[in-house]
Amino acid sequence: MKTVTEYIIEYFEAHPSQEIEHDKVVDYVFKFIPKARDPWRAIRKLYQEGWLIQVRKGVYKRIPGYKGHNVLAPFSQEIKEAIFKRDNYRCIVCGNGLHNDYEICADHIKPQAKDGQSTLENGQTLCSEHNLMKKRYGTTNFLKKYCETMIERAKQHNDIKTESLFKDILEVLKKHNLS
């Protein structure tokens, strides 16, 4: 008895280098496992792992010997470098970075635990402090904590304009039940 993924692999290997609609593959799986759970997801996973090529939405291709970048793994060195470069080697929250000897790291905007992928688009540069903050509070709470920090700092500098800006943002978060 084969698994859903094994049937999918079998189908693509029997049709090398062809553009294939995922529904055809799913039908094939259902012939053997009528109660297969979410074979679409299994196909997408093979693509995310770099085994399949996605030609366009819902259409995939297997090229024998092809091994793409596994987007479910941590950021590759190459992607990490591309994220840092795009963000000018600075934390996108506070602006500290390599230029003033701050540690930077590549963070998943949408966490991997929630299917966030290790792509350039899903990456952002953070300093260790803000990376920890985000890991601890998640994106929304992170934003809330950040606003509170900025309000505190603005108060210390008697900067009424900045203080009122971040107070407004906090209000917006509250309005959308995000805090």
Ligand SMILES: [Zn+2]
């Ligand atoms: Zn920072």
